[in-house]
Structures are given as structure tokens and as C-alpha cells.
Amino acid sequence: MASVHEAEDMTPSFFIGQHESKRLTIISPHVVQGAHESGYDMLTSPITNNHFHSRVLSLLSSHLSNLYPLSYDATGTMGTAPNTKVLEVPALSPDDTPLTPNDSISQIVGVTSSWVDLCSPDPLIADISRQVLLLEVAYAAFCGISYLVIPGPRLHHGIIYSEGVVYYARAIQDALGLGPFIQFHVWLKMIDNTELDADEMGDLAPFAREEYLLSSDEQPFRVDAYGTWDAWDIVRTVCRYHARLFVALSLPRHLPSMSVQLRWHSEPVHLLTIDATSFIKNQKGYPVLSKTHQALISRFMRLRTAPWILLCDADPIHTEEDADNTRRIDRPPLDSSNYPTLAQAAAHGKRYHDSTPHLSYIRNLQHRQPPRSPMERFGIGYQDYLQAPLQPLTVNLESITYEVFEKDPIKYEWYEQAIGKALSDWLEQKKPTSGPDGRVVLAVVGAGRGPLVTRALQASKATGVEIEAWAVEKNPNAFILLQRHNQTAWGGKVNVVKSDMRSWKGPRRDSSSPTPDQAPVGQTIGIDGSLLCAPSESGAREECSSSGAVDILVSELLGSFGDNELSPECLDGVTHLLNPEHGISIPASYSAHLTPISAPKLHADISAQRSTNPAAPETPYVVMLHAIDYLSTSQPTVSISSPLHISSSGSNNGGSGTRSLTSTPPLTLEMPSPIVQAAWSFSHPNPNIPIPAPGESVVSNAHNVRRTRLTFPCQHHGVCHGLGGYFETVLYRNIELSTNPVTMDAKSPGMISWFPIYFPLKSPLYIPDDAEVVVSMYRLTDDRKVWYEWMVEVFKLERNSISTSTGCSTPVMSDARMASPGADNGHGRAKQSQRKIFGHGEIRRVRIGISEVHSTIKDGCLM
Ligand SMILES: C[S@@+](CC[C@H](N)C(=O)[O-])C[C@H]1O[C@@H](n2cnc3c(N)ncnc32)[C@H](O)[C@@H]1O
Incomplete structure (x- = not known):
């Protein structure tokens, strides 16, 4: 939980990277340093370069020119050998890749080639694409790349829609096995809109042979708000919700409906990518994001694992030569020991004019994030964190657990108000009390460390309705604290009983025993076993002639699903003590x-x-x-x-x-x-509690x-x-x-x-x-x-x-x-x-x- 406490008081911090879709610069340590000096936290790098791309394209063309024309085989299938004669993409050569393992590799997010088409209906294209991907993943893994972005599946092939996503998913499954230390990010648009898709020069998709494409006059254009989410669902299902598989989500210039936004919010989005074209210009001509984009980013940044932001084709970074100049002038050569930390690099700041206005805007957005609310600070580290429910009936809680409950700013306040109202009503309605001296008898059952007892005493004081207070607790350790509170805070006014409420006999009315007012301050009068009712031989609850009734029974035995900590069963066991005509249970239901x-x-x-x-x-x-x-x-x-x-x-x-967390401007x-x-x-x-049958030792709980x-x-x-x-x-x-x-x-x-x-x-x-x-x-x-x-x-x-x-x-x-x-x-x-x-x-x-x-x-x- 260390990181939880560190993060507690901070506004969410943004981790921002830069991506260029046509990056030619080799990402050396000096380029990374230049990026840090510009204010970026990381950079992307392609795994392979144009040299490799050209090599694969020429291989493909010569292969295609040597292929037999396609034909159906005896069983009517197509796409089996020899139609899909294997084309083996040879291993990478030094000329094929800009990547080298070095000290800055941890600052680099690798990006696999976008020109492949893993979903191609043509098995040849799909297979080459798969080989390219796996070669790239293997080399990235060798270099020590920890984060890979893989362009998402191509959904449209003429009128064929989303058919090849399973092949894509299968390839990702293989990639996960090849790079066991890599986190994979499938790069997806928020919605599927063919209008935004365009083939790039050199893409493999158009090489798909016509025989595999369905010809039709139909217009393939479509917008499907959940189309890319559907594809993601297939990929992660095939990959069995793999723990290293994430989404890189591209934010369009116009955001889709809130339902679609919320769907992505529930997915493991670890990268938000924002293209320069998604920015708009403000009155002064600076790039800014729309209010809805700001809101979306704010929501994502509140997640337990906030996504990183990748600015795409937005602001250029220093080139290799710039960085070399910098090194010659005022920098020692870099090795891993004097490589700047991200914070140092960021703190160094910019020396010249703002050459990165998009980045400056996002940094500004970061600083404008409202601080975490008390609710958020409390919940930090617990978001989406699975915990076994408490079982306070069978397991005795630790003091720290009670302490966490007691931090609630509402629950105890509301209980005090409820008790106050019940007391005022009692007075107003002139109801007879069960106390021999006319006081309203109030028992907190399951008192824990006593916060509800304190609230009951406060409510009594505020309303002027006097109470005879009882605190019943079965946890022997909490009972020690209750006795101490009685001495130090409650002036000995409370009768503290250590008992399971289901076997408590009720307020003692034995004239020989001291009343709380007679007892020395702090004395506990209910600790001895004589106050506990044992079932009689007949199985019926023994008449406790020396016990009185309770007018107001206060409890807090609720679990996250209400009854799952057995509040009904516990309260059933104490209901017989309640004033039969006027008794009040808080809670009532x-x-x-x-x-x-x-x-x-x-x-x-x-x-x-x-x-x-x-x-x-x-x-x-x-x-x-x-x-x-x-x-x-x-x-x-x-x-x-x-x-x-x-x-x-x-x-x-x-x-x-449910989560109204901030006070940012209204939207x-x-x-x-x-x-x-x-x-x-x-x-x-509950009026339906059954009376135990004669001779039965167990009371039915069927009700x-x-x-x-x-x-x-x-x-x-x-x-x-x-x-x-x-x-x-x-x-x-x-x-x-x-x-x-x-x-x-x-x-x-x-x-x-x-x-x-x-x-x-x-x-x-x-x-x-x-x-x-x-x-x-x-x-x-x-x-x-x-x-x-x-x-x-x-x-x-x-x-x-x-x-x-x-x-x-x-x-x-x-x-x-x-x-x-x-x-x-x-x-x-x-x-x-x-x-x-x-x-x-x-x-x-x-x-x-x-x-x-x-x-x-x-x-x-x-x-
Ligand atoms: C959720 S805690 C609430 C404690 C305290 N009333 C508060 O609000 O902070 C429930 C308490 O009820 C006690 N408890 C649960 N079942 C009980 C039972 N059958 N008899 C007596 N105490 C019980 C537990 O030990 C625990 O202290």
C-alpha cells in the first residue's frame, strides 16, 4: 500500500509519450533525453523500418507472380495447399530495424507494423502478416522492450466484415507467448467508421487475391459504434483475458455517445492516443481539446491504473543531431548510472519557445485536474480490488477494521439523527418506557468499539430524552475497549455486556445488583455468565425473570449486500427482548x-x-x-x-x-x-420468527x-x-x-x-x-x-x-x-x-x- 499513500494527496499525474507514424529517427538515448527535455516521458519506436517493409513487399510480389491460379480442390475448399504455398519471411537483418538494446529501451514503447493485415481473407496475406508480427515481437522481446502497441484488426475487406478477427486474435495469442515480459496494447479506434480508414501505400491488404473477396455492388461504408469494441471482445476472449493484454484507445475528433465511452472505460485501457487532428484551435490559435475530451480524460485518469497518453503526429521531438549537439556542449556521455530520472528530465524544462504546444496543453490539463476528493483518497488502491467479505459473526474483527468503519463521515451522523428522532417521537407520543425509572432503554447490540453508543448518548443529550444505555458485544477484544470508553468517555453511564446478542438475557432488573448509577464508574455489570440465557432443556428460551425489555435496539450488522453478514439471524435472536408494543429497531429494514x-x-x-x-x-x-x-x-x-x-x-x-468526485466546471x-x-x-x-418446537434444539431459520x-x-x-x-x-x-x-x-x-x-x-x-x-x-x-x-x-x-x-x-x-x-x-x-x-x-x-x-x-x- 506504500504507493497508495504516496499518491493519496496528489492530483492524478499524466505520463505522456510521443508517437510519429512515419518516424525515421532512430530512438537513441540522446533522442530520448531530448524528448525528456521537451517534457515527454517516453517515445514510441517502430520495430522495423522501410527497408524491411520493401523487402517483404518485393518477396510478396515475386511470390504472387509465381503462384498457380487458384482452384477448388476435391472437397470444394479453397485456401489449402498449393493455393497457400508457404512464403517464409526471412529473419530480420541489421538493416531492417532501428532498434538496438540500450539504456533507454525502458523509455521506449515499441510499435509493430501497421501495413500488415492479420485479418486478410486471403490466407497468404494473413500468414505473411502473422510472420511479420511474430518476427517483430521476438526482436522487441530480445531488445528488452516492455510495452508494445499492435495496430488493431482490419475489420473491412470489401463487403466482408469482421471475419478475420479470430485470426488476428490467434496471432496475438502467439505473440503473448513469444514476449513473456511484454505488455501488449491492441490499438483500437473508439468506434468503427470506415470513413476514417484509408489504405496507405504499401499496405498488404490490397494484395488480397480477388478470389477471396466477395464482389458486390453494396456500399461497404458503415459506422458501428460498438464495432471496434466487438473486435476487442473477440481478441481478449480468444486470449482468455490475458493479464498482459491491454487496449491502446485512439480518441477521435468527435467522441461517440456516453454509452460507448463508458464501455471503453470498463476495459483495460492503458494508453490513450490523441492525434494532432483531434485537437481544435482556441481563439488564440493554440491547440486545445473539447470539453467532452477533457471530461473523458479526467474520468480515465481517476482509474486505479491511469492510462498513459500518447500524442500522435503532434509535436516533433529533437532529432539525433540536436541531441548530439547538446551532448557536445554541456552533457556528459550517458550511461545507465547518470541517465536522468523522469522527474529530473521533466524538471529541466524547456529553454526555448514552446515547440510542443500540444504537449503543453496536456500538461496544463494535468495541472487543472481537481485534487482527489476525500472519497477518492479513501478508496485509492481499493478500486476494483477484490476482497473477501467480512464475517464479523464468526471472526472477531481487529481494531484497525473498526477504525476504518469509524472514519465514515455519514453513517454515524445518520444513526445519531435516527436515534434522536426515535427518542423525540417516544417523548412526543408519550409511550411508556421499559426502564424502571422511566428512562428509555436503548441497547446497541454489536457495539464494536462503541461509536454508536457515543452517538446514542449524544442524541439523548441533544433531545433531552434520558436513556438507560446498554452495549452488547461478543468480540472479547472490542469488549476491553468498550469498558475503557465507559471509564474515560461515557462516565460509567453505559452497561457493557460481553455476550452474543442471541444469548443475552436483556437488561438486568435484579434489585440486588447495582444499577449503573450505583456502580463505581467504569464497572461492568453485564460481564458475568449469569446474564446469558441458556436454552432450557425443552429447547425454549428460558424465561429471564430478572431481565427487562429494550425500547430501542440499535445495530449495525449490515454487509455489502445488506443481509450477508447475517443481520437477520442475529437480530432474530434478540428481538424477543424488544418492548413488545412500542419497541423500535434501528435499522427498521x-x-x-x-x-x-x-x-x-x-x-x-x-x-x-x-x-x-x-x-x-x-x-x-x-x-x-x-x-x-x-x-x-x-x-x-x-x-x-x-x-x-x-x-x-x-x-x-x-x-x-454514484461517483460525484470533483468540482470542475459544469458540463x-x-x-x-x-x-x-x-x-x-x-x-x-420481525413478527414471523418461529417459536422453537418442543424438544427441538435448533430453531428453524426458514423464514x-x-x-x-x-x-x-x-x-x-x-x-x-x-x-x-x-x-x-x-x-x-x-x-x-x-x-x-x-x-x-x-x-x-x-x-x-x-x-x-x-x-x-x-x-x-x-x-x-x-x-x-x-x-x-x-x-x-x-x-x-x-x-x-x-x-x-x-x-x-x-x-x-x-x-x-x-x-x-x-x-x-x-x-x-x-x-x-x-x-x-x-x-x-x-x-x-x-x-x-x-x-x-x-x-x-x-x-x-x-x-x-x-x-x-x-x-x-x-x-
Ligand atoms: C460491523 S461491526 C459494527 C460495529 C459498530 N457498531 C460500528 O458501527 O462501528 C458489527 C459488530 O457486531 C458484532 N457482532 C456481530 N454479531 C454479533 C452477535 N451475534 N452478538 C454480538 N455482537 C455481534 C461484531 O463483533 C462487530 O463488533
Whole structure:
């Protein structure tokens, strides 16, 4: 975590490189030094040069002139020998490459040749391209290059579209094996737009033989907003989400829709490339980026692994001769020991006029990035970092874990308000108390280190309603601290009990025992075992004649999915102590919420763990979801005021979205809002707790079983890697906490205690356009433990002829139910759209994918 602390207070720093598509300069250490002096952090270099290119072209032409005409063989296939007679590209010669291993190699990003066509329908061209790529990768690996950029697959060959991407993917898979220390970046445009593609002189693609191309009068022109993402999806799927495979994303002059931008935001983009042509000129004639570009860069720079920026064909760097002159005048010869660090090189600054205005602009943008918000500082290092959920019931928490909870600026404040309101209501409604002296009896169960006890005392003071305070905690170590707080901070006013709340007898009413006011300050009156109820022989809970009732029961036993730390089971065990007529539980209720997400990075991390931990893909993880894309969204309606705002508010409360992180100038961006639905809920006190049957030692927990089946409309195609899980809780009346991205900013903005939970899928599921994702989820129990099961189905929705076109901006819905019965999921808008679409005609639902049933039964939470 060292790097986390270092980075904590900084604004995001940009690592900027320079790329020239027709670079002729050999990138020597002096050229790299010149680039540093200009303010660049790295440079690209081609792996091979024009000499090599010409050699391959002449080889190809002579090979093609010697080939037999193509013919179909006996089985009707084409493209097998002798039609694809092998052409072997000979090994590189010294004249073929500008690269030499040297001290500056670590500052160089290698770029493989863009003139190849790995996707060519002509097997000869595809094979030569593959050989060229692998020769280049092998030599780059030999030279010690750590970062390679590989131009993305060519998607169009006349009217053939995207057919060869699998060949491209297969070649990348081979390349990953050849360069085991290289990070590979597939260089992709944000969208597929044939208008922006042009053949360059010497490209291999036009050499594809006509026999392999389909002739047609059709116009091949097309714009596909997700076309390049689709290609990426194929590549990374074939390469099994390889940990060294990344995206280099080229930003066009006009950015695509926010949905497309957010899709790329969820992918492992490690390079953002910006061509000089993507800049516009400001009034003074300086190159600048549009506001939407600025916003996109800001969002990316907030990622855990912020991408580097590559300025392409923008500002030239010093040439070799310039650098030589510099060396002759005032520089010692360079070797690895006196090579400047990046910081030194950058600090040296520029001596002349601004010869790098694009770079200066990006540096300026860097300095204008707002500092990290408290929320960001807290979350730094945790973004997309998988953690096993806590099990505070079976494992005793460490003090440091409590300390992290206690840093939350909202949770305790809201609890204090809820307790204050409950106390005021008690007074106002003149309800009888359970305290023998008329005080309201308030117990914090699961008190931890006592922050809620402190808040309860403050609420009592603020409202003037006196309380008899009890703190019950089963963690023996936290109990020590509770006793100390009672001595030092609470003036001995609190009755501190070390007990599992489920076996606590309740406030002691034995006249012979001291009341807290009689006890010496700091004395703990509830520590002895006599206060614990043991089940009687009959199995029924023993009557605790010396115990009183509790008026207000305060607890915080919630996990990231609400009930996953067994709050229902724990509170069931203490509910019998609650004042039967007027008793209040804070929280009064909580609900679990879900949405399907695309989370390629999490999928890759979990897949990597699979060999050592087979249970990894069936474990729900606590994770600060960041590089994810919501697959089910309501379409843009919301104007937001921050470029870092990742998701926006839902319809039901008017709140803003999940990650409102900065205070940069207002921008009107249209953000899709995730559709997050309630799976189930629990209320306390629960009137349905069964009475143990005579002679039964185990009380049935069947009333805490839950089951749901939720339908999520998905407008755009994508890949579902798992489910994002959240909770909402009503503490008291209108005081609520929420981690649901749709409601969190309205209900408890800035709350940091809980990250979402992630339920992974073992195998990702492809979702087509206009589809429905149906999630079935269970909370199950065998009366000893609780576990979850989940599965996902994908349906393609097909309209009949009388349906409207697909151009609508509202997700299509079948007649499938959106929410489990009784769950107020707050998605009236989505339901409305369902009805609206239905008015237009029949929709046929075709199941096209189904996941396994995932289960945590082996690692269930012990009750
Ligand atoms: C999430 S922590 C909350 C601690 C504290 N109330 C706070 O808000 O900072 C939950 C606490 O409940 C305690 N706990 C969980 N189950 C319990 C049980 N059945 N009986 C007593 N304490 C329990 C845990 O040891 C832990 O201290």
C-alpha cells in the first residue's frame, strides 16, 4: 500500500509519450533525453523500418507472380495447399530495424507494423502478416522492450466484415507467448467508421487475391459504434483475458455517445492516443481539446491504473543531431548510472519557445485536474480490488477494521439523527418506557468499539430524552475497549455486556445488583455468565425473570449486500427482548439490490486465481467497483455537473449518481442511469420468527430464506461478467443509508463504509442488442449456515413485423416481471417503458444463454 499513500494527496499525474507514424529517427538515448527535455516521458519506436517493409513487399510480389491460379480442390475448399504455398519471411537483418538494446529501451514503447493485415481473407496475406508480427515481437522481446502497441484488426475487406478477427486474435495469442515480459496494447479506434480508414501505400491488404473477396455492388461504408469494441471482445476472449493484454484507445475528433465511452472505460485501457487532428484551435490559435475530451480524460485518469497518453503526429521531438549537439556542449556521455530520472528530465524544462504546444496543453490539463476528493483518497488502491467479505459473526474483527468503519463521515451522523428522532417521537407520543425509572432503554447490540453508543448518548443529550444505555458485544477484544470508553468517555453511564446478542438475557432488573448509577464508574455489570440465557432443556428460551425489555435496539450488522453478514439471524435472536408494543429497531429494514455488469478486469483477476483457488469464481467479493459498465440502463436524461460522474440518478428520488468526485466546471453530459433492482428485504422487529418446537434444539431459520427472479432490459450488446450488489436501509422513518448507485447520493452522500459486492459468473455471457438479462438469486439456509446461489439467463427480444423500429432510446422489455413481489424497486420508469413498448406489438423472447448455478454453499456464513 506504500504507493497508495504516496499518491493519496496528489492530483492524478499524466505520463505522456510521443508517437510519429512515419518516424525515421532512430530512438537513441540522446533522442530520448531530448524528448525528456521537451517534457515527454517516453517515445514510441517502430520495430522495423522501410527497408524491411520493401523487402517483404518485393518477396510478396515475386511470390504472387509465381503462384498457380487458384482452384477448388476435391472437397470444394479453397485456401489449402498449393493455393497457400508457404512464403517464409526471412529473419530480420541489421538493416531492417532501428532498434538496438540500450539504456533507454525502458523509455521506449515499441510499435509493430501497421501495413500488415492479420485479418486478410486471403490466407497468404494473413500468414505473411502473422510472420511479420511474430518476427517483430521476438526482436522487441530480445531488445528488452516492455510495452508494445499492435495496430488493431482490419475489420473491412470489401463487403466482408469482421471475419478475420479470430485470426488476428490467434496471432496475438502467439505473440503473448513469444514476449513473456511484454505488455501488449491492441490499438483500437473508439468506434468503427470506415470513413476514417484509408489504405496507405504499401499496405498488404490490397494484395488480397480477388478470389477471396466477395464482389458486390453494396456500399461497404458503415459506422458501428460498438464495432471496434466487438473486435476487442473477440481478441481478449480468444486470449482468455490475458493479464498482459491491454487496449491502446485512439480518441477521435468527435467522441461517440456516453454509452460507448463508458464501455471503453470498463476495459483495460492503458494508453490513450490523441492525434494532432483531434485537437481544435482556441481563439488564440493554440491547440486545445473539447470539453467532452477533457471530461473523458479526467474520468480515465481517476482509474486505479491511469492510462498513459500518447500524442500522435503532434509535436516533433529533437532529432539525433540536436541531441548530439547538446551532448557536445554541456552533457556528459550517458550511461545507465547518470541517465536522468523522469522527474529530473521533466524538471529541466524547456529553454526555448514552446515547440510542443500540444504537449503543453496536456500538461496544463494535468495541472487543472481537481485534487482527489476525500472519497477518492479513501478508496485509492481499493478500486476494483477484490476482497473477501467480512464475517464479523464468526471472526472477531481487529481494531484497525473498526477504525476504518469509524472514519465514515455519514453513517454515524445518520444513526445519531435516527436515534434522536426515535427518542423525540417516544417523548412526543408519550409511550411508556421499559426502564424502571422511566428512562428509555436503548441497547446497541454489536457495539464494536462503541461509536454508536457515543452517538446514542449524544442524541439523548441533544433531545433531552434520558436513556438507560446498554452495549452488547461478543468480540472479547472490542469488549476491553468498550469498558475503557465507559471509564474515560461515557462516565460509567453505559452497561457493557460481553455476550452474543442471541444469548443475552436483556437488561438486568435484579434489585440486588447495582444499577449503573450505583456502580463505581467504569464497572461492568453485564460481564458475568449469569446474564446469558441458556436454552432450557425443552429447547425454549428460558424465561429471564430478572431481565427487562429494550425500547430501542440499535445495530449495525449490515454487509455489502445488506443481509450477508447475517443481520437477520442475529437480530432474530434478540428481538424477543424488544418492548413488545412500542419497541423500535434501528435499522427498521434493509433490502438487497442487483444489477448485471460488465467487469472484464474483475473477471481476469478471478480467472487468474482459479488454478490455486477453484472456489474463486463462486465467491462473492467486496469490491469498490470502478472499471465496470452497467449493462442495463435507462437512457440518458440527466445533465450532470462533473466530468467524473460515472453514473447518474434514477427516477425515484432525483438524486445524482454514484461517483460525484470533483468540482470542475459544469458540463452537460448525458449519462445512462443503471437499472438497479431490489432482490428482497428484511424488516425488524420481525413478527414471523418461529417459536422453537418442543424438544427441538435448533430453531428453524426458514423464514429468512429469500428468492428472486429479476429481469433487466439491455439495449446495447455487451458481455455480462457478474452482478453488482448493493443495499439500502431505512434506519428510522426517512433516514436512510444506501450504496445503490441510483440512490446513494440522495440518501447518504459521501458514505464510505461499504463497497458494493460482486457476484461473479464463471463464464462470461454475451448479451446481444435488445436483450433481457434475467437473474435468479436465492438466500438459503440449513439452520446452521446461510449461503447464496445465483444464475443468469440471457434472452434476445425479437419484435414481430408490426413492432416499431429499434431506433428508440428506451430499453425494450418483454412481459417478464421486473422485480420480485413486494419489493419496491423504485423503477417505475423502467416499468412504464415496458408498457409503452408493449403497446407497439408482440415481442418474442429467445433464450440464447444461461449460466451455471453458482453457489457459496461450501463457504456459507456460519450462524
Ligand atoms: C460491523 S461491526 C459494527 C460495529 C459498530 N457498531 C460500528 O458501527 O462501528 C458489527 C459488530 O457486531 C458484532 N457482532 C456481530 N454479531 C454479533 C452477535 N451475534 N452478538 C454480538 N455482537 C455481534 C461484531 O463483533 C462487530 O463488533
